[in-house]
Amino acid sequence: MITAGEIAERIRTGRTTSREVTEHLLARIADGTEVNAVVEVRREHALAAADRADALVNESCGLGPLHGVPMTVKDCFDVAGMHTTWGNPAFAEYIADRDALVVERLQRAGAIVVGKSNVHTMLADFGQTVNEVYGRTNNPADLTRTVGGSSGGAAAALAAGHTCLEYGSDLVGSIRLPAAYCGVYGLKPTNGLVPQRGFQVPGTSYLPSELPNLSTIGPLARNAADLRIALRVTGGTETPPYSYTPSPPRHARLQDYRVGVVLDHPAAPVTSEVGAALSDLVDRIASSGAKIVDNWPTGVEPAQQAEEFGRQVELFFALHGGEPTELTVDQLLATERNRLAARTKWQQYFDDVDVFVCPTSFTVAFPHGSTAIDGRPYEAQAFWIAHAALTGHPALSIPIGRTSRGLPTAAQVIGPWHEDDTAISFAELLAD
Template sequence: MTQTATKLAAEIRSGQVSSREVTEQLLERIAADTTVNAVVETRPEYAVRAAAVADELVAAGRETGPLHGVPMTIKEAFAVAGMHSTWGNRMFADAVLDWDATVADRLTAAGAIIVGKTNVHAMLADFGQTVNEVYGRTSNPIDPSLVPGGSSGGSAAALAAGLTYLEYGSDLVGSIRLPAAYCGVYGLKPTAGVVPLRGLQPPGEPLLELEFPSMSNVGPLATSAADLRTALRVTGGPAVPSAYSWQLRPPRHRRLADYRVGVVLDHPAARVSAEVGEVLSGLVDRIAASGATIVDGWPAGVDPVEQAEAFGIQVGTTMAAFGDSTESGDFGEVLAHERRRVELRATWQRYFDDIDVFLCPTSFTTAFPHDDRPFDQRTITTSYGEQRYDAQVFWIAHATLTGLPALSMPAGVTRAGLPVGAQVIGPWHEDDTAITFAELLD
């Protein structure tokens, strides 16, 4: 399966293929999988019925949406009426919800058919692996002995294995971008607040969204940059207006040669392995050969180590805002950290006055072997020795802390055939500048 969701929707609308045929074939592929364990629940009767209706609308010449008739999956942590939402927690193993998350509702309104749900790490509590007591372990389709990333590991693995055409995940500590990098697909963390979080919650009645700033984000994973744009267009915007009421700001440029690209490919805090560095250097060479301007170095005023530490503190604040009292702190400290976060975003925005996108690694490593040791005992073997497990957070921290849009795109593969992810960070509320840059590189 190589077709992208956007192109598939166009073929369904034109009558070249039928939604029912495509949906039935996808369900067959999901049922046949015995190694990846990415899609953990399906609703075949609903999916086939919805696909038949999609084909009838095409035959009748009715207006259709941007994702009309496209079968897709969604991260298990989102509420979807009639489906389980366990968060990989045995306490919630029997929880079936009767309402839809905002993104599920908007994807359906755009014509997509949510055929199933993908696996998550237990309570979304790991950025490198995806395993839980309800559904078990998800593996990387490229090599099942390796991790797919977490906590949206099922999302990225399903795409890489051809078990879905489009996915929607969540990202607080790189949970979209890291799995996308390890599985060789695209994943977008949008500008903070662009896509409503309603419905990304443990089982229960719908929670009201807090106005307290949150670094949690929800966004699409896909097999192309164009699909990221399509999915963001139909899911973005305030929670109250209906779908299609929100518009992406246009990209700054439509030619790769016109881009000014900031680049940092390594840092002692999370040294990039030799094989990852080789692929990323080749990507930068290709960008330079296109005529684009390369500007080396971090933005003026940004200390990446200090910023990564600030990110860790802000994650604690976010957890406290959502009910984890163990992470709460003095209000004055919280306010000071929040002020510093906003100052750092302003620093990055000044940088983007002259630079269009910032390119850096998504992770210092490629996918690595499953590791069942306690979290604080895990390490990752690299070309220069053992690295701390939590060093995976370093490269994704900066965009999350500041709320900037950031996507992971496939940069190439190592000599061993493992995908390498490049992270593209864009200006505040200019998601399509980052998406278009990645699309032009593809």
């Protein structure tokens, strides 16, 4: 399918119009109800915005990198005049009166937000997307299977051609796991890079977090280049004038990359289908001339780091009004020291290695309602995404093929701290 960047270029050069693209997208959404990915649209607003975008092209005005591109955002971001439900019946009638900051920035770049994508109730599951407001989202590759969560509607909308670009959130892999199960690209940026005003439970006040080490918001797209575009127009300081100048990628050629690789672990052993796809991927990387570095970073014990991540999630929910933590002050301090020590070990690793490749999940998309997956516990989905979530490093899920049953397979690319474009560029070169 055509990408957001390609669509913007065609609109700018007059090869198509924003009106044509937007009408086509709205028709696909209307015809794709069996996927149930986009749960609210604002048709008239979108078409009027498309007409304005086309008028600006005709007037040769300055155009943004997403000029005239219709897109959707996850139903946890405020969009003025639209519902923000978080999949919770208690918020089913809540209508936002202003745009989230990330929505403001996307629109400033020329994007047209045509609708909202489905989420799991209160974003509280990484393996499925279902709620009492809008129902269940189904995987376009197999409607009987999950899309992951909680940004499942976002990933499914991209895979089904119901949007050109998406924005989601990632606490426990909620961008990366859906991207993996649906066969699209999903980026968890360096933590704190994209401000979160307007991404909050309805009726609560926005409080800028001094602990941005877990919850992150970021783009999902059909290719790596679109992730770069979306990140560049949304990243940066919260207060104006904001600016984001990304660190340039470390290399321009795939063969110049030094690639760390781990493809399996007893805590979440990969299925044969995932393992075969990952092995093929590493063979391709090696055949390009890139240097392969096997094993985890020195000093990293992955099972311990995954366990530490679980404690950090507990603290996150306690901080945001959930169950109070039972950890003592000394334990809290130890937890924070462990998090910072983990980040330091990974960053030292990236002194000599450019990117780290591992599974996004141990499995492909599994049937709806599963509580155990291929003999592994449901919670094992969190193992592979835990490490970048704990340390705050950028991480993206990339599609790497399909199984004999047509189900997407994926890998995860983790990059150095605040070098998101190194990971994105590696994924882009790998796809090329």
